[in-house]
Amino acid sequence: MNMNPKMSENIRFMPDGDGYKARIGLIYMASSIVMDAEMAAMAAEGVSTHTTRIKLPKVTVEGIEAMMNAPELEQAARLLASAPIDVLCFGGTSASFLHGTAYDHGLIAKMKTWAPGIKITTASTATLAALKAVNAGPVALATPYVDEVHARAIRFLEENGHQVVSSKNLRIDTDQALAEVPLEEVYRLVRAVDHDDATAIFISCTNFRSVGAIEALETALGKPVVSAIQASFWHSCGLVTEGGCKPGYGSLMSKPVVTV
Template identity: 75%
Template sequence: MASQTLATARAQHRPLFRYDGDGSLARIGLIYMASSVVMESEMWAMAAEGVSIHTTRIKLPKVTVEGIEQMMNAPQLEEAARLLGSAPIDVLCFGGTSASFLHGTAYDHALTEKLKLWAPGKKINTASTATLAALRAVRAGPIALATPYVDGVHQRAIRFLEENGHEVLRHRNLGIDKDTELAQVSLDEVYDLVRSVDHPDATAVFISCTNFRSAGALEAMETALGKPVISAIQASFWHCLTIAGVKGARPGFGNLMRDVTA
């Protein structure tokens, strides 16, 4: 009894510690492009206390069909997945949208199976799988599409969405092929791009690319358009939390996040 009293007294006089970013709720492992910077910062911005993000990077030569294929066929991908899978993470997320939809739905499914093999025992998520799950969650049908991609990659985004039942009623792309330049597009420009592609019959707007800013403007875009606006980064983070079974998002990042907001 005396020892319990002493322990209680010591606990009562213990100093207050600050939150240090520990992933006590969920640890998200992220495979991300070496030259990209947006997805990590937006995920941290959306993450509530108790959710942490841990990254392994792979090299993307150029944001073209050929450059993405080179990245996906390089041995670095397997090495990154195995390294990340060795950490005590709850979910492994492949943070490349175009890289996972490049050759359609079957290609994305095959990527998921490879990641399961390379990181056994981890829950697996890709940006493209997360996108489809997010569109289902907001009950989207026909959509509008905004991307920063070159034409060849943009057209594959349209094909992927339409083969999964989402007719793309209006779309626009910025034609950027350098990864570092994707992150330099301002939130004001993204906001204007999204408003320009909206269509009265579109049930949602999708913003593709995980090195393209949007999180800080999602709520403003939804208010302006009166419909869900889904970004690839937001969808990826939401889906990681969903399959981890935790409410680990801060408020203010779009209607999609309501069910996982802490």
């Protein structure tokens, strides 16, 4: 077969975002902007994220429940499953832990029926896998949530064996306001929530900036820092490929994925 002489030259192509290592499907809130941007920042060459969105009325128990009971959730999963993705991630932490571990497991079971043959995770499942990977026991918790949702986060962590020895929350109830919290404020919040008995710190919420500060926080605090977005990306990548995460986003990124 004759080769086009122009193609036989030493041509350098630039990375174009093709997900030849892993294609991640992400179900994400329509009003949110942080998670898919941070996943792109952490992605090594060959990993791509493809997002379908669902509407979150308000970041309260009632608003989250309305989102999870709407038919758009199933539609989003089926839409993503029509693309050649390798893994499907539900990118809502509070939405997947709101009613406890059994609810999160039930969500995964439903997603498997909506997206057959595709690996499935949620932000909450990924968080537990990440905490196990960094050998976390008792944790400190930082969230932007209102008090009732923050309390559900504590309950979820503790029912899965992670005593919450210290916690702080910002009491934000609108989704767009979550994304407006500067990274410097997130850094200060996490520093303030640290506790001598905490073996790791967890930053919850997938519309709350975090990953740009994780390396600096681990250096300052001398312990693992896990965020919901970081854990979701790490878990999604690790279910289908190796080397999908760039260095510089925390000690978790060098850990193999473990089952929970």
